[in-house]
Amino acid sequence: MVLQSSEQGLFIAGKSFRSRLLIGTSRYPNQQVMLDALDASGAEIVTVSVRRVSLASGGEGLFDLLRGKVTFLPNTAGCYTAKDAVLTAELAREALETNWVKLEVIGDDQTLFPDVEQLLLAAGELVKKGFVVLPYCNDDPITCRKLEDLGCAAVMPLAAPIGSGMGIRNPYNLRIIREQCKLPLIVDAGLGTASDATLAMELGMDAILLNSAVAGARDPVKMAAAMKLAIEGGRLAFEAGRIPRKLYAMASSPMDGLIDP
Amino acid sequence: MGIKIIVNGEVWEFGGATLSELLLERGLTPDQGGLAVAINGSIALRSEWSEITILPSDNVEIIHIVRGG
Numbered sequence: 001m002v003l004q005s006s007e008q009g010l011f012i013a014g015k016s017f018r019s020r021l022l023i024g025t026s027r028y029p030n031q032q033v034m035l036d037a038l039d040a041s042g043a044e045i046v047t048v049s050v051r052r053v054s055l056a057s058g059g060e061g062l063f064d065l066l067r068g069k070v071t072f073l074p075n076t077a078g079c080y081t082a083k084d085a086v087l088t089a090e091l092a093r094e095a096l097e098t099n100w101v102k103l104e105v106i107g108d109d110q111t112l113f114p115d116v117e118q119l120l121l122a123a124g125e126l127v128k129k130g131f132v133v134l135p136y137c138n139d140d141p142i143t144c145r146k147l148e149d150l151g152c153a154a155v156m157p158l159a160a161p162i163g164s165g166m167g168i169r170n171p172y173n174l175r176i177i178r179e180q181c182k183l184p185l186i187v188d189a190g191l192g193t194a195s196d197a198t199l200a201m202e203l204g205m206d207a208i209l210l211n212s213a214v215a216g217a218r219d220p221v222k223m224a225a226a227m228k229l230a231i232e233g234g235r236l237a238f239e240a241g242r243i244p245r246k247l248y249a250m251a252s253s254p255m256d257g258l259i260d261p
Numbered sequence: 262m263g264i265k266i267i268v269n270g271e272v273w274e275f276g277g278a279t280l281s282e283l284l285l286e287r288g289l290t291p292d293q294g295g296l297a298v299a300i301n302g303s304i305a306l307r308s309e310w311s312e313i314t315i316l317p318s319d320n321v322e323i324i325h326i327v328r329g330g
Contacts, residue, residue, distance in 0.1 A: 024330030034328075049329025052269040052322065053296070055287060063295025063326045075329050090304045091324045094297035162330070211330030 008239075010207050012184050013100075013132040013153040015071075017044045020201070020231050022073065022186065023224070024211025025062065033220050038070070041214065041224035046070040047102055049077050050092045063096070073134065075102040080115065082122035089126055101126060102156070102188075102209075103135040112162040112189075116143050120150065127151040136188045139173040141180055148183050155183050156209060159200065160190025163212040167196040171203055178204040194223075194230035201234025202242065264317040273321075280305055280313040280321075287323065295326040 010017040023043040028034035038046060046066060066072070074092030079085040082105060089101040105122050107115030114137050126133045132153045137143050139157040147155050157177055160166035167190065168174065178185060187200040188209040197208050208231055217223035263276040268287065275283055280298060281291045289296060291310050298305040299322040305313055315321070 025328040026330045027328075047329050048326045050297075050324045051327045053287070053289065053325045054269075062328060067294060072326075074326070077329055087299060087302060087304075091297040091299055091322070092326075094304050094307060095295050095324060095326055 010184065012134070017071075018042075019044050019228070020207040020235060021197075021227060022047065022207060022209040023214065024209070025066075026211055027215040028220055031065070034215070035065075037214055037220040037224040038066075039224075040221045040228065042228045044071055045073050047073045047075050047209065047211070048096075049075055050088050050095065071100075072096045072098055073100055073102050074098070075136075076104045076122075077106075079105055079122075080107070080118070081105070082118045082125065085118070085122040086125050086129075089122075089131060090129070093131070099130055100132040100153075101134065103133050113158075114138055116140075119143075120146055123147055123152055124150045134186065139170050139177065141173065141176045144177045144181050144185075148181055152183065154186055154206075155181055156186040156188035158189040159187050159196065162189040163216075164190050165192030165213060165216075166190050167192050168199055168203075171199065174200070174203050174205065194226040197227050197230040198234035198237070201231055202237050204238050207231075264315070266315060266318065267320045269321070269323060275315055278314055279311055280309075280315060281311040283315055283321065284310070284323070289323070297324050298322065299324075 010020050019042045021041050021043045022045040023041050024047045025034060074096055076085040076088040079088055085105045093099055103122055105115050105118040106112050119135060123133050123135050127150055134154045134156055135147050135152055136156045144155045159168045184206040186207040186209050187205050191197055191210050191213045200208055214220050214223045263274045266273050266275050277283060277286060284291050301320050
């Protein structure tokens with residue numbers, strides 16, 4: 001049998017997904033490129049935001065455009081307090097008829113790093129209100145453990161600041177988080193290119209959430225396809241198990257039967 | 262003469278009575294998808310939009326789904 005892709009899917013809160021890529025809908029050159037990139041990525045879960053309806057817009061058509069084709073994951077981007085994040089999640093639940101939420105509570109608009117204190121407060125409250133909470137958090141094992149203890153459905157540590165394209169700045173922390181956390185782990189934010197996604201998957205992450213790396217690429221559709229393949233490759237490598245690193249060589253070819261002229 | 266309320270952070274003179282009427286006044290159709298409303302920080306359930314009465318000084322947030330990461 002030729003193994004084409006990982007045998008196991010992604011499981012979050014009792015739901016199963018074939019794709020281990022979650023993708024954002026922001027900052028594509030235009031709507032058609034976004035749709036083509038979403039398609040090429042194979043992603044089933046797609047992130048969206050919640051914003052005030054301006055008098056001029058009359059309601060953006062994104063909901064109707066994607067309804068029935070994807071699983072919506074609304075975020076609470078732009079929220080700085082637990083209170084705002086909880087109300088935003090409730091609005092999203094009402095608008096999208098989903099109790100899933102990508103919980104973001106930002107502490108600083110330059111780094112967009114999470115405000116851990118507010119994040120934990122919001123996570124606890126949303127879990128109590130029956131939400132399936134997927135929190136964007138620091139690559140900090142203790143924060144991840146606290147989010148797990150609060151009843152989150154997954155934990156989404158950052159690789160690097162949102163939109164920075166820096167890749168995985170602390171693979172060792174992600175390894176520790178992987179060893180300690182039983183929840184699905186989704187690397188969210190900071191990836192730049194396909195090899196970053198592969199590395200994350202080789203570290204044992206369950207999935208990747210990205211947006212800028214695809215939307216901002218010269219060819220977003222091609223990068224979406226690259227990310228899909230990179231994630232599948234990384235996952236297969238993780239399941240296969242890499243060989244240990246050794247300082248010295250070990251010959252691949254047999255040493256017996258060498259000629260001796 | 263309507264009542265003065267706040268809609269999405271700005272003063273709005275509302276000539277109707279119910280939340281459904283407010284949405285229509287704002288150019289939205291209450292049956293369109295991807296919308297949600299909070300009044301004074303509490304969610305207004307879609308099933309109750311036609312029955313909810315808007316009161317003077319109410320703070321109404323009307324949101325929709327937009328692109329996000």
